[in-house]
Amino acid sequence: MRSEIHIGLIIKEELRRQKKTNRWFAEQLCINIRTVNKIFYKDIIDTEQLFHISYILKTDLFQYYSHRLKNLPK
Numbered sequence: 001m002r003s004e005i006h007i008g009l010i011i012k013e014e015l016r017r018q019k020k021t022n023r024w025f026a027e028q029l030c031i032n033i034r035t036v037n038k039i040f041y042k043d044i045i046d047t048e049q050l051f052h053i054s055y056i057l058k059t060d061l062f063q064y065y066s067h068r069l070k071n072l073p074k
Contacts, residue, residue, distance in 0.1 A: 005064050007050065008042040014057055028056045 015025055026036045029052065039045070039053075054061040 005068070006043045007045050007061065007064070008040045010061065010064060011053055011057075012040040014059055014061070018057065020057075025056070029053070 015022070022033055022036050026033050029036070039049075045053075050061055
């Protein structure tokens with residue numbers, strides 16, 4: 001079952017909302033710009049990486065998944 005959440009786009013939008021650059025993001029994650037761009041295209045991401053990104057951006061990116069779980073039919 002796919003969650004229909006494109007987490008890479010959510011991360012990209014949050015980065016823009018915070019007015020942070022791709023270079024800043026790459027430096028925080030200790031990766032290169034090419035890898036940052038790959039993250040933006042991911043619709044699935046490792047939980048450890050998502051935690052690290054959430055920490056860097058000071059935003060709970062897990063909320064997008066939790067919200068879907070709370071709205072499951074009973």
